[in-house]
Amino acid sequence: MIKSRLFRCRVSAAALLMAAGLGAGMPVFAQTHEPAKGTAQVAGTSLSLDELYRFKSLIGTTPENFAWSADGGELLFLWNDEGYSFRDVWSYSVKTGRKTRLTFLGKDAKPEAERPGVMQAVFLGKGRVAFTIGGALNIREADGTVTAVETDKQAIRKLAVSPDGSKLAFVSGNPVDTRNRVTLGGLLWVRDVAAKGGNVARRVAGEDDPKIYVDSFQWGDDGKAIAFEQADDRAVPERDIYFYAKGGLQNNRVIRAFPGDETTRARIGVVSLASGETRFYERPDAKHHIWGYGLSRDGKRLFVSGSDMEAKEHTIYMFDVASGTRETFYQLREPKHIRPDWQVAWAPGDDGLIILTDRDGWLHLYHQRSAGAAPRQITSGEWEIASFEVDAAKRQLYFVANKSYIPERQLYRVAVAGGAVQRISPETAGTNQPVWSPDFRHVASQFSSDTMPPELTMIDTAKPGRATQVTRSPQPEFYAQTWSNTGYVEFPSHVDGQKLIGRVSLPANYDPSKRYPLIVGSVYSDAVQNQWGGRRAHPTWGLDQYFVAQGYIVLNVNLRGSWGQGREHNQAQWHSYGTMDINDLESGVRYLVAKNYVDPARVGIWGSSYGGLMTIMSLAKKSDVYAAGIAGAPATNVWHAYPSQMWIMGPPDGPDMPGRYEAQSPLYQVQGVKDPLMLIHGTRDPVVLYSDTVALTEKMIANQQMFELVTLPGANHGWDNEGIVQTRFAFKKMVEFFDRTVKNRK
Structure with a gap:
């Protein structure tokens, strides 16, 4: 249970329902903020809009972008403990329960500048951290010194360390040229983690034309290959948005399609880091949406989950990585389907796929072992799953769902074989946005509720139902x-x-x-x-x-x-x-x-x-x-x-x-x-x-x-x-x- 001197436990979700009591006086609500002693209950906050929205945020700065160390013992997060918008890099030790500020880049930032600060950080091992700020890549050494690297690249983002910890992959924007480009572009690079500085990354995917760009990527489990999604906007219309601002005429030229226009064409490629060769895996219609993809753990197969433009037909293709041959693994058409909430992942041991789908009317988990086989339902009920992760070692699935009550997002697990669903998060009403540790022993969650602004909480999955609140973001006036x-x-x-x-x-x-x-x-x-x-x-x-x-x-x-x-x-x-x-x-x-x-x-x-x-x-x-x-x-x-x-x-x-x-x-x-x-x-x-x-x-x-x-x-x-x-x-x-x-x- 989250504990704090100024918070007390919320009542159960059932008690929050007003349906039974609306006609018989004031409904039962959970008011968890305790006004200062001697404060009479008033209509609400006495603050003006200027005081509610101020540069030093009353509700604090949301802790964001959680990233675990490879051994699951330490967590990185971005935060400002004073409530200003500039986020620095912080770490939290699961063993000691101590949080530490690792960078001090915002110490001289003027509050009214409203700068976001660091955008992403990842562990490199041996006390080193890579992070991005203003589109630039920096490395913080174990002694605290910070060095800018890859300075010949712009708009660096999507940092990801290989499973063996030896390489750092990232996406950058295309080189600046004299033409009026309307897209950021995206090139995929790989850099040795051991490198201390310089511009040493090797380009492994992406085109010089910024309208053909790497949109996302995933490391293979063996660290020898990367699967990536390449998007192509060359056929999409460009539109000029003229407007007056700052005393003159401006133009915001964008790539922007309307219904019926040509849209982005996407395809999945796999690049071998040893040879540098890339193979693309083609679908019958490149205009159709891609909702997910992933290499098998042995690197021999690749799934691509997608749908038609109207999201009515969900299709999962399975490719042989070596030959490129394709088969239809799964397909379901619903004529009135409107939400592409599907998610797909490899089952433990590459034994088929785990599929999140609403084929029974509710978003639940299924296990399908081979192409065309009947999916076996794992979870069921009149509630829905928002997302899931696969713990292959223990053959378990961890997921976010509203099983407790429709407005909530709580954490659960279930065996791949099926059976009882176990709640991991505390019996505290609210919303969890989790990032699971590599061994699934802990989960870092951005937790929030109707009475609590977002905070970083930590849950030990071996001790479900309890959480430790790591950050304390609101200013003292918030509690008054x-x-x-x-x-x-x-x-x-x-x-x-x-x-x-x-x-x-x-x-x-x-x-x-x-x-x-x-x-x-x-x-x-x-x-x-x-x-x-x-x-x-x-x-x-x-x-x-x-x-x-x-x-x-x-x-x-x-x-x-x-x-x-x-x-x-x-x-x-x-x-x-x-x-x-x-x-x-x-x-x-x-x-x-x-x-x-x-x-x-x-x-x-x-x-x-x-x-x-x-x-x-x-x-x-x-x-x-x-x-x-x-x-x-x-x-x-x-x-x-x-x-x-x-x-x-x-x-x-x-x-x-x-x-x-x-x-x-x-x-x-x-x-x-x-x-x-x-x-x-x-x-x-x-x-x-x-x-x-x-x-x-x-x-x-x-x-x-x-x-x-x-x-x-x-x-x-x-x-x-x-x-x-x-x-x-x-x-x-x-x-x-x-x-x-x-x-x-x-």
């Missing part, structure tokens, strides 16, 4: 605040009765005799998770806390298309952007209104990207439900989505086009918007084009529909995560808008 009460509700869809889950944050002094204004959002798929801030793709933890402190309730819904509730639940989203998803959001609003938590006249909704699509569609189709909405970087026109969105939208041809795409695009539905709408968008955005927001505003002007537009010059798709100054500005605009149109609505 009163934070929201966050818990979960279950309710049926008002359309088809499917069970839905909601994450609800209430003011700490919630009064059941009152009906509160409600903020639904930020809306997105996979948005209901027991971790600090809920959905962490956006830094909205402080915004949500501020809303609750100002007297709002905040709701999010695990809408259709999300992970964790099985295939029947997520496939209802097929061809249904702006239809089934917004129905699910409405079901959550209806539920809280029916339980007298929420004032039905004061409901706001907001989201970004796909969440912006849902926001505008909700205002257009459900004006009786919402008072106002905010759409950030809204995907208004699915004709301009990424081709991967065809998993849900379907292809842009057929007899039902263009009607099907128009039905899923706010641009063609916006005439129904009657309530206040704010649009927030960065002009440099290559994911959702700013020009699509302009097209929407042109329609609204023609229709005499009122709206507010917040333009962020030069901002990218992550408009609320590009620096504290911009975050504060955007969130203040949002608060002012919702206070005016929702909370204080006349």
Whole structure:
């Protein structure tokens, strides 16, 4: 159990469910923060947005990029113990329980610079560490001295030491030339670990053309070969994104395909380090997705896991490494499949493959021993597995799953032969993101919960159910605040009765005799998770806390298309952007209104990207439900989505086009918007084009529909995560808008 003077154990997941008690007073929530003695319970934090989002982070700096030593006795991680953004390299000894700061590169960094610092670090053995910072490779010797190496290369990343510890592989960008390149490129290099300095790495894969690049790689178990994925963007369209910023016209030229365009072609190669020769292993259609690949432990076979462009047919090809011959090992087609959550790995002893698939309706583990054989199911139940690792020596599988409760991510193991599933992580509700030691004796987990910002915890798998908290990241002021009460509700869809889950944050002094204004959002798929801030793709933890402190309730819904509730639940989203998803959001609003938590006249909704699509569609189709909405970087026109969105939208041809795409695009539905709408968008955005927001505003002007537009010059798709100054500005605009149109609505 994680122990701390200022944290106490959470109650069980079952006690968090509000479904049974919503109508009978305040639901049971777990409030694990203990306010300072003498502090009266208040609505929530007393901090302003400026104080919540500051350069010395209130919640601390997240420990990241865990890397184990070869013997599993020591862990590297990147962290800043003062709460600034610059991460240095730290180590933790499993034997002594001591953490040590290994680099001091951030000691002179100005807090307002918001520099990320070290990006990756790996052990080289004998007390030496390799790390990257600013795209440059450095080696820290055992005596603490730091030397820059491979200085003739740029954008170095993806460090990986060979299994025998003798070589370091990495990817770098292509050499700079005079042409206007639109990709970073990627060349694969190998360097002797024993080398002390200089530019001594040997290039083993990659092309001079940066549009043909090494996207990923894996060492073979014997360290004699490397399998890698080579991507080819030469046929993908290039697009100019012109925008004004810093007083002049700028151009963000990107490689960017739309549905129906040519896409990246990928193939897997294996390079022999002894001969330098590379063999590529071709699939029937190089345009199809690759989701995974791996060499057998004896190096004689190679699997490639992929699917068609719409992610409807999962196929695993098996290749003979020496001859290149191919056979279809596994194949399953599901016409309405929308999530490529598959994962594949070699079974112990190269005895076939372990496959994570939802072939029985839920994501579970299977063992298939030979091509075309019937897969044997290892795990089962109405819960799902997110990822797994194979302990070949002990013939066990370690995995992350929501077996305990849908919003959680806990750690488990099971024998390859099947049998009882054993929980490894403590009985503490929350989310684990694990990195297993090479011998699986320990697991380093980035653990977080609704009441605890992310921390590094350590679990001894021989003593399951207990964890040691290694880092302590939040600032002292964090513990002095009163934070929201966050818990979960279950309710049926008002359309088809499917069970839905909601994450609800209430003011700490919630009064059941009152009906509160409600903020639904930020809306997105996979948005209901027991971790600090809920959905962490956006830094909205402080915004949500501020809303609750100002007297709002905040709701999010695990809408259709999300992970964790099985295939029947997520496939209802097929061809249904702006239809089934917004129905699910409405079901959550209806539920809280029916339980007298929420004032039905004061409901706001907001989201970004796909969440912006849902926001505008909700205002257009459900004006009786919402008072106002905010759409950030809204995907208004699915004709301009990424081709991967065809998993849900379907292809842009057929007899039902263009009607099907128009039905899923706010641009063609916006005439129904009657309530206040704010649009927030960065002009440099290559994911959702700013020009699509302009097209929407042109329609609204023609229709005499009122709206507010917040333009962020030069901002990218992550408009609320590009620096504290911009975050504060955007969130203040949002608060002012919702206070005016929702909370204080006349």
